[in-house]
Amino acid sequence: MLEPDKLSLNIPDTTKPRVVIVGGGFGGINLAKKLSEKYFQVVMFDKQNYHGFWPLLYQVATAGLEPDSIAEPLRKMFGSDDYKDFYFRLVKVTKVNPAAKTVETLIGELPYDFLVIATGTKINYFGNENVKKFAFPLKQIPHALNLRSQMLQAFEQANMTKDAMLRQSLMNFVIVGGGPTGVELAGALAEMRRHVLPTDYPGMDFTQMNIFLIEGMDRVLPPMSPESSERTFKYLTELGIDIRLNTLVQDYDGKTVTLKGGQQIQAHTLIWAAGVSGAVLPGLPEETVERGRILVNEFNQVLGYEDLFAIGDVAFMKTPDYPKGHPGVAQPAIQQGKLLAKNLQRIIKKEPLEPFKYFEKGSLAIIGRNRAVADLPNNIHLGGFFAWVIWLFVHIMYLIGFRNKLVVLSNWIYKFFTYENGTRLIIRPFIRKGDRVTREFIDKYGGD
Amino acid sequence: MLEPDKLSLNIPDTTKPRVVIVGGGFGGINLAKKLSEKYFQVVMFDKQNYHGFWPLLYQVATAGLEPDSIAEPLRKMFGSDDYKDFYFRLVKVTKVNPAAKTVETLIGELPYDFLVIATGTKINYFGNENVKKFAFPLKQIPHALNLRSQMLQAFEQANMTKDAMLRQSLMNFVIVGGGPTGVELAGALAEMRRHVLPTDYPGMDFTQMNIFLIEGMDRVLPPMSPESSERTFKYLTELGIDIRLNTLVQDYDGKTVTLKGGQQIQAHTLIWAAGVSGAVLPGLPEETVERGRILVNEFNQVLGYEDLFAIGDVAFMKTPDYPKGHPGVAQPAIQQGKLLAKNLQRIIKKEPLEPFKYFEKGSLAIIGRNRAVADLPNNIHLGGFFAWVIWLFVHIMYLIGFRNKLVVLSNWIYKFFTYENGTRLIIRPFIRKGDRVTREFIDKYGGD
Numbered sequence: 001m002l003e004p005d006k007l008s009l010n011i012p013d014t015t016k017p018r019v020v021i022v023g024g025g026f027g028g029i030n031l032a033k034k035l036s037e038k039y040f041q042v043v044m045f046d047k048q049n050y051h052g053f054w055p056l057l058y059q060v061a062t063a064g065l066e067p068d069s070i071a072e073p074l075r076k077m078f079g080s081d082d083y084k085d086f087y088f089r090l091v092k093v094t095k096v097n098p099a100a101k102t103v104e105t106l107i108g109e110l111p112y113d114f115l116v117i118a119t120g121t122k123i124n125y126f127g128n129e130n131v132k133k134f135a136f137p138l139k140q141i142p143h144a145l146n147l148r149s150q151m152l153q154a155f156e157q158a159n160m161t162k163d164a165m166l167r168q169s170l171m172n173f174v175i176v177g178g179g180p181t182g183v184e185l186a187g188a189l190a191e192m193r194r195h196v197l198p199t200d201y202p203g204m205d206f207t208q209m210n211i212f213l214i215e216g217m218d219r220v221l222p223p224m225s226p227e228s229s230e231r232t233f234k235y236l237t238e239l240g241i242d243i244r245l246n247t248l249v250q251d252y253d254g255k256t257v258t259l260k261g262g263q264q265i266q267a268h269t270l271i272w273a274a275g276v277s278g279a280v281l282p283g284l285p286e287e288t289v290e291r292g293r294i295l296v297n298e299f300n301q302v303l304g305y306e307d308l309f310a311i312g313d314v315a316f317m318k319t320p321d322y323p324k325g326h327p328g329v330a331q332p333a334i335q336q337g338k339l340l341a342k343n344l345q346r347i348i349k350k351e352p353l354e355p356f357k358y359f360e361k362g363s364l365a366i367i368g369r370n371r372a373v374a375d376l377p378n379n380i381h382l383g384g385f386f387a388w389v390i391w392l393f394v395h396i397m398y399l400i401g402f403r404n405k406l407v408v409l410s411n412w413i414y415k416f417f418t419y420e421n422g423t424r425l426i427i428r429p430f431i432r433k434g435d436r437v438t439r440e441f442i443d444k445y446g447g448d
Numbered sequence: 449m450l451e452p453d454k455l456s457l458n459i460p461d462t463t464k465p466r467v468v469i470v471g472g473g474f475g476g477i478n479l480a481k482k483l484s485e486k487y488f489q490v491v492m493f494d495k496q497n498y499h500g501f502w503p504l505l506y507q508v509a510t511a512g513l514e515p516d517s518i519a520e521p522l523r524k525m526f527g528s529d530d531y532k533d534f535y536f537r538l539v540k541v542t543k544v545n546p547a548a549k550t551v552e553t554l555i556g557e558l559p560y561d562f563l564v565i566a567t568g569t570k571i572n573y574f575g576n577e578n579v580k581k582f583a584f585p586l587k588q589i590p591h592a593l594n595l596r597s598q599m600l601q602a603f604e605q606a607n608m609t610k611d612a613m614l615r616q617s618l619m620n621f622v623i624v625g626g627g628p629t630g631v632e633l634a635g636a637l638a639e640m641r642r643h644v645l646p647t648d649y650p651g652m653d654f655t656q657m658n659i660f661l662i663e664g665m666d667r668v669l670p671p672m673s674p675e676s677s678e679r680t681f682k683y684l685t686e687l688g689i690d691i692r693l694n695t696l697v698q699d700y701d702g703k704t705v706t707l708k709g710g711q712q713i714q715a716h717t718l719i720w721a722a723g724v725s726g727a728v729l730p731g732l733p734e735e736t737v738e739r740g741r742i743l744v745n746e747f748n749q750v751l752g753y754e755d756l757f758a759i760g761d762v763a764f765m766k767t768p769d770y771p772k773g774h775p776g777v778a779q780p781a782i783q784q785g786k787l788l789a790k791n792l793q794r795i796i797k798k799e800p801l802e803p804f805k806y807f808e809k810g811s812l813a814i815i816g817r818n819r820a821v822a823d824l825p826n827n828i829h830l831g832g833f834f835a836w837v838i839w840l841f842v843h844i845m846y847l848i849g850f851r852n853k854l855v856v857l858s859n860w861i862y863k864f865f866t867y868e869n870g871t872r873l874i875i876r877p878f879i880r881k882g883d884r885v886t887r888e889f890i891d892k893y894g895g896d
Contacts (some may be wrong), residue, residue, distance in 0.1 A: 006611040010651070049600065066514045075648040084650070090604040107608060152497065156538040160555060163454040200523040202532070203458070 007107040011087050014041040017348055020103050020110060022093050022281065023118035024051050024074045027312030027333035031116060032078065034341030037085040039348060043112075044088050045105060049073055052141065055330070056395065058181060060144035061151075062188040067141045093119075096283040098308050104283075114344055117294060117302075117310040118337070121276035121328065124292075134254040135272035138181060147271065151189075154268055159201055169266040171209040174257050176249050177273035178215030179223065180365045183232060185271065186213045187368040190239035195369075212242045212265060214249060216274070221373070223327055224363050227381040228373040235367040235383075249274070276328070278314040290316055293325065298355035300340055306347075311336040317356065326358050330398075335359060364391045455555040459535050462489040465796055468551055468558060470541045470729065471566035472499050472522045475760030475781035479564060480526065482789030485533040487796060491560075492536045493553060497521055500589065503778070504843065506629060508592035509599075510636040515589045541567075544731040546756050552731075562792055565742060565750075565758040566785070569724035569776065572740075582702040583720035586629055595719065599637075602716055607649055613714065619657040620715035622705050624697050625722035626663030627671065628813045631680060633719065634661045635816040638687035643817075660690045660713060662697060664722070669821070671775055672811050675829040676821035683815040683831075697722070724776065726762040738764055741773065746803035748788055754795075759784040765804065774806050778846075783807060812839045 011018075017040055021028045024046040035042050050071040059065040078086050095104040096117070102109050123139055125132040136147045151173070158170035173189060175182045193209050213220070213236065219229040220236065220243065236243055248260040249270075257265040277292035288295050288303045293316035295303045300315060302308040312333030316325045326332035336356055343353045362376040364387070372387035374380075382390065459466075465488055469476045472494040483490050498519040507513040526534045543552040544565070550557045571587055573580040584595045599621070606618040621637060623630045641657050661668070661684065667677040668684065668691065684691055696708040697718075705713040725740035736743050736751045741764035743751045748763060750756040760781030764773045774780035784804055791801045810824040812835070820835040822828075830838065 006614045007605060007608045008610055010608055010610065012651075049604065066516050068514050073648070079647045079650075087651075089608060090601075091608070153538075156497065157455060160455045160458055160537060160539070162456055162458065166454045199527045200521070202527075203460075203535075 009089055009091070009105065009108045009110055011041075011043055011089075011110060014085070016041045016085070017113035018043060018111070019114045019116065019344060020045070020112040021116045021118055022046075022103070023120060023279075023312075023314075024048070024088075025118060025120045025312060025333060026330045027120075027337040028116070028118035029074070029077060030334045030337030031118065031311065031341050032083075032086065032337075034338055035344065037083065039345055040085070042083075042086045043110065044074065044078075044086070045091055045093050045103075046074060046088070047090070047092050048140070049075065049088075049090050050141075051077060053398065054139075055180070055398075057138060057141070057144050058185040058188055060141065061138055061147045061185060062192060063148055063152075064188065067145065071141060093281060096281050096308070098284065098302075098305055101307065112307075114307050114309065114347075116340065117281055117308075117314055118312050118333070119279035119281065120313045120333075122279045123272065124275040124277040125272065126275065128249075128251070131249065131252050131270075131272060134252050135176070135270045137272050138185065139276075147269075150269055155197065155201055155204070159204055165266065168208060169255060170268050171206075172212070172265060172267035172269070173210070174212045174214060174265055174267045174270045175273060176214045176270065177275065178213055178217070178220035178243070178245075179273060180221065181273040182213055182215070182271075183220055183236065183365055183367060185273065186211055186236060186241045187239060187366065190236075190241055191369045193240070210242055211240070212244060212267070214244045214247050214259070214274075216246070216248050218245050220245070221365055224365065224373065225375045225381050228363075228365070228375050228383070231373050231381075231383040232365065232367055235371050235373075239368050276313070278316070280314060299343055299353045300336055300356060309340060311340055319358075322358065327363070329363065331361055332358055364394060366391050452555055457537055457539070457553065457556045457558055459489075459491055459537075459558060462533070464489045464533070465561035466491060466559070467562045467564065467792060468493070468560040469564045469566055470494075470551070471568055471727075471760075471762075472496070472536075473566060473568045473760060473781060474778045475568075475785040476564070476566035477522070477525060478782045478785030479566065479759065479789050480531075480534065480785075482786055483792065485531065487793055488533070488562075490531075490534045491558065492522065492526075492534070493539055493541050493551075494522060494536070495538070495540050496588070497523065497536075497538050498589075499525060501846065502587075503628070503846075505586060505589070505592050506633040506636055508589065509586055509595045509633060510640060511596055511600075512636065515593070519589060541729060544729050544756070546732070546750075546753055549755065560755075562755050562795075563757065564788065565729055565756075565762055566760050566781070567727035567729065568761045568781075570727045571720065572723040572725040573720065574723065576697075576699070579697065579700050579718075579720060582700050583624070583718045585720050586633065587724075595717075598717055603645065603649055603652070607652055616656060617703060617714040618716050619654075620660065620713060620717075621658070622660045622662060622713055622715045622718045624662045624718065624720050626661055626665070626668035626691070626693075627721060628669065629721040630661055630663070630719075631668055631684065631813055631815060633721065634659055634684060634689045635687060635814065638684075638689055639817045641688070658690055659688070660692060660715070662692045662695050662707070662722075664694065664696050666693050668693070669813055672813065672821065673823045673829050676811075676813070676823050676831070679821050679829075679831040680813065680815055683819050683821075687816050724761070726764070728762060747791055747801045748784055748804060757788060759788055767806075770806065775811070777811065779809055780806055812842060814839050 019035060019040045019042050021032055021044045024044055029051050032042055032044055050073045053070045056070045060067055074088050091105045091107055093103055093105050102111050103115055123137050136150060137143045138147060154170040158167045161167050175186050189211050193206050198206050220232050221229050249257060250260045251258040252270050257267050257270055280289055280294055294310040294314055296310050296315045296317050300309045300311050302310055313328045339356055346353050360377060362374060364372060364374050366372040370388050371384050372391040374382040374387040374390050467483060467488045467490050469480055469492045472492055477499050480490055480492055498521045501518045504513060504518045508515055508518060522536050539553045539555055541551055541553050550559050551563055571585050584598060585591045586595060602618040606615045609615050623634050637659050641654050646654050668680050669677050697705060698708045699706040700718050705715050705718055728737055728742055742758040742762055744758050744763045744765050748757045748759050750758055761776045787804055794801055808825060810822060812820060812822050814820040818836050819832050820839040822830040822835040822838050
């Protein structure tokens with residue numbers, strides 16, 4: 001149905017300065033919301049038509065929440081009369097031309113007055129093509145739905161085999177990466193193993209189900225405090241997670257995980273949560289990119305430009321307090337987006353710009369159903385149920401503005417009191433790319 | 449990941465009679481729920497792991513509801529202690545051998561004492577391969593999600609083209625089939641056109657969006673009363689639907705719909721809701737199948753067998769009141785399933801069987817946001833808002849037993865008072881089979 005040569009961006013000409021924002025994540029939407037249409041025309045490009053609340057994506061993968069609970073269409077977000085000079089286009093940006101001040105997309109080029117790169121991150125497989133082919137990523141909604149179906153299908157098949165090796169491989173889940181995604185997914189899986197799966201599969205022995213959490217560094221949740229890492233390790237161990245620290249994955253062929261050093265784990269499901277790198281756009285001068293991120297000054301201006309910006313995860317702002325850049329979480333993106341809106345207005349009014357100062361609110365991670373860890377300002381580190389209450393409160397608060405707040409809340413309450421996960425529907429009509437039996441699988445096991 | 453040669457059904461041996469049910473639709477689940485484990489071992493096969501409330505599927509397609517609101521995993525449904533001798537297997541049944549009293553699946557054969565075919569229907573394209581290739585079906589959850597993404601992507605692209613022909617084709621939606629699915633989908637689309645889309649796409653002229661409803665017979669909703677058909681025609685016309693009666697589709701190439709007689713409509717989206725036929729299993733004697741359905745007596749026994757049954761849509765029970773069989777809706781399936789549970793118990797107790805008598809509760813269809821038509825017993829035909837209240841009440845009642853009742857209800861109330869449809873997420877990572885640009889599309893427009 002796609003006819004790219006007949007498509008064009010269709011952005012109206014304007015006398016106002018045009019701000020082009022690439023990416024509708026936390027940085028992009030907070031910037032766009034604060035930009036007054038009195039001063040600017042705003043154009044936003046994204047490959048997805050929604051903004052996702054990614055900290056809860058693992059919940060979609062484990063059937064605790066449905067996609068609509070964690071995502072909001074960008075058009076709906078900017079559909080009110082406050083955004084009359086705002087244009088969303090569902091299209092991929094292919095290149096920036098800072099010298100000509102244009103941005104290229106698949107269906108045409110657009111001149112800008114200010115360009116803001118807010119593209120976030122992409123999955124980093126560290127060049128391992130086999131892992132890329134066979135692993136299950138967890139970064140977008142289709143990934144989460146696919147992983148959910150994969151896990152449920154693995155149990156269905158484990159229930160239908162007398163081959164002990166195959167059953168064990170189907171019931172082994174290897175999560176690579178001990179950051180927040182890996183930890184929270186491992187916890188949710190452990191809760192499923194304890195409370196949900198034995199009821200769904202009465203004939204099966206779930207002591208055979210293994211959850212491995214593989215982390216290359218010497219502790220889980222490396223970005224958090226040592227106290228929180230220790231607590232998390234304890235909680236995960238109590239939940240029966242097999243944690244392997246200082247361990248790297250060398251290869252994976254869809255069935256066998258080979259660790260560096262040669263040890264092997266049979267597993268039909270490997271989830272890759274081990275790393276991301278900045279989704280840097282082509283066209284930027286080489287010297288503006290360092291370690292996969294775009295170097296910016298304290299005003300988020302890309303090194304050497306006054307009208308080209310990068311915010312959020314894709315930006316690399318070295319400051320005395322954060323010599324390695326800010327943490328890759330929502331807060332720096334949100335705060336940079338809001339500040340940049342003010343600074344753009346200052347630029348056109350020829351006022352001095354305000355430098356970015358990160359206001360650190362703290363970090364949180366949930367482990368299982370009712371425990372969490374929290375690193376709060378002033379070196380306060382909390383754990384257990386109290387941290388869980390904070391986690392819950394913070395996440396519900398951030399979902400404000402989403403119509404789904406109520407749905408999320410009622411789902412949570414339901415889940416908390418009933419130990420029940422949501423509806424475990426296998427709705428994927430496809431399997432992973434590397435699989436050679438896609439069509440056969442669909443024909444045999446339904447979906448079409 | 450699929451290794452069929454290593455899989456087997458793994459059903460334990462039993463001294464009780466084994467009832468094998470093929471299909472977890474309305475007939476299958478109502479039968480299974482009533483079968484006492486005191487007397488029977490029950491095995492259920494289905495290609496999907498969930499039971500769907502299909503009358504609300506069109507709501508998933510138009511982003512009014514999420515899949516979890518209209519579907520319930522079969523394992524959850526039969527997960528309680530009441531069903532200890534119940535076995536669900538996610539596998540396709542390939543053949544029945546009535547002489548040998550076995551049923552064949554992709555991963556092995558199973559002997560039965562009683563076999564119940566409750567497979568429902570499959571889409572009937574009437575042999576038109578082009579339509580099958582390019583049309584969007586609406587019969588399963590992945591279909592609904594795919595159609596939803598298709599429609600939203602069509603608007604995104606219509607918004608990005610100056611080619612008037614292409615834009616019109618993207619904004620033309622052809623629904624083939626004036627039965628309940630076609631009518632309810634047309635109504636929902638018309639409401640979206642009026643209340644939702646103009647806000648989402650402020651630059652676009654939605655008077656250009658056309659909804660065609662094509663029906664081969666001389667009235668819409670042919671299974672309902674002429675009064676209800678007339679009312680429905682009026683309501684649909686008021687909603688701006690272009691209804692073509694006595695019209696057949698001859699061909700479709702993904703862009704141009706050719707009607708019988710030669711007239712053409714340019715449309716990138718054609719939804720096929722024009723017909724179904726029974727999902728008859730291979731292996732039945734030829735004389736037991738008539739017009740794509742399985743002939744059964746008044747006890748739902750397949751012609752010539754005492755231990756082989758068919759219930760619901762796939763069954764063809766000719767009675768004086770229903771010489772052409774019962775209507776293809778949920779009620780006959782539900783009632784036959786419940787009665788068969790009793791009759792199977794009577795068979796093993798050697799008691800006389802009770803013949804099926806259809807208790808007709810009436811038919812309903814909703815048109816748009818707040819009007820419906822209802823054919824009730826005693827020749828009562830209602831329309832308008834009052835029929836809508838009945839429709840709403842009946843559907844909410846039927847969803848009882850689903851955990852999602854509350855979600856559905858709150859979604860409805862929200863929608864009713866705000867004119868807002870749900871979250872319009874484009875989450876399909878694939879497009880229709882006939883499309884030659886699948887991979888290119890994904891790469892360009894995201895999803896992976």
